[in-house]
Amino acid sequence: MSSVALAGNVASAAARRARSEDRTAWLLAAPAIVLLLLFVLLPVAAVIFLGFTDFELGYGKFRFVGFENYAHLLNDRTFRRSLWNTSVYTAVVAPVSIVLGLGVALLIEGEGRARGFFRTVYFLPVASLIVAMATVWQYIFHPTIGPLNALLSLVGVPGPNWLGASNTVLYSLSIIGIWQSVGFNMVLFLAGLTAIPRELYAAAHVDGAKSALDRFFLVTWPMLGPTTLFVVTISITNAVKVFETVKMLTDGGPNKASEVLLFTIYQEGFVYLRVGYASAMTVVFLAILVVLMLLQYRVLDRRVHYT
């Protein structure tokens, strides 16, 4: 009898403790939950909602327009141009900065005394104000007084109008993008490289992988899988989010040749104040980010694992 009562007491005491712990947890998490609702969840819901309206800042009234904004987007030449330019920029910047980042990491990994120096140098752009460095690049790319074209004319090559011509502007911006992200990717790859156990290389050597290239494909590349996937996703998302250099140097020009997604959203929403239409664009932007994340999870599930 008494033992049953005692067990019941213990059980209810445990339950009481669990309840009070749960209450404390709610209290501790409450500020985060409130702010998350206020600054993330509600705004996302609002963007989706506004995308179905013709809301404009400054006008009191708005009405529902259904999918009209989205239908309009399909035929909007600026928006299509902007999607295309963002894709081109991403297709250049992401692969080049990943390959260079990996290359530099591998070279630095084998370097002896100068290792710390090189790591510092390559990482410098990550710690530099990109808006400020963009103005330096503008000077370097200047068609008449810029050092780059002065250098080219020394070897007798007529330099292009880097940021001023519609056929080169996107690639000039890509150069800045690559310059900025190589060091970031390098640091991530370096972290991945140091996590590879040394014995694996010794084992590969015993197994007949004599050349550095053999060892790379037998050990380094497969072991680097998770890091590479991470770097690929981050590089693509960062490239899709390009804005600072465009706003600073070209304003989307010349002739919309450097209109990119975030710049177009910025113009529509915050300059022309067509919030409804810009919201529809934002939804497309968010959809792109969601697809990128889903792709990452799929690959993660399928291939990238080791024991």
Place this chain on the structure above:
Amino acid sequence: MTSIPAGRIIRFALLSFGALMILAPYIFMISTAGKTQSDIFTSSLALIPQHFYFAENFAKAFAKVPMATLLWNGVIVCGLIFFFQVVVAIPCAYAMANLKFRAARLMMVLVMLGLLVPIHATALPLYVAFDRMSLLNSYTSLVAPFTISVFAIFMFLQFFRAMPDDLLHAARLDGMSELGIVARVIVPNAWPAVTAFAIFSVVAHWNDLYWPLIVVSKQAYATPPLGLMYFRAAEAGDDYGALMAATLIITLPLVAAFLLAQKRFVEGITMTGLKG
């Protein structure tokens, strides 16, 4: 000579060439900041200025850009953002990782969703709301949207899960309240994660142009990137000497911090990995 293998020479040469490419903009920035206008127009490849014009260019930059205000705004905004992010995220991460929290699962889903949403996606409704509340051009509008960092929650969560439970049991046996445990046991032990996150957060917000550009239109609240943009727009012309001087001053604080605390920087970025 023959004792140095060719592979090492090639590696060193490649690394040096790359390093030169990375450093080129900095070299030209410093060199141009010391040139006269005519120098800039005639000899762009000469790295050493013909007439040392550093003092004049810096004076011009300081006269036209309220440098102290910009840097002060940058420090205030980044400092406040970091403070709130940590104060909000640590208790939440602790509750999710170390307490019997029935909503922990749901919170995890929210955090993962939040990781996906950058400020660019929430900017429109937030702008409309701040406009309605007449909060544009204020520190509040610059700081508020970033007080919640799901990334901070995510990072601290992983850090706390790896922390030994004995530490918490001992503190509870001593009769500490949960809030006391967070303040006196968790925070001091989470220091490496806090510094790593500090570097991530400050780099991201010191550099951000998008949000300040949207909510600020007055010089008085401009952050460094925004101030530099105003200066460039106002100068418009080709006074690259003064522009490079201003660029140099504005880039310097973070670069100096990086050079002083390199190891922490690299660790911080590796640990946090994400950007923006």
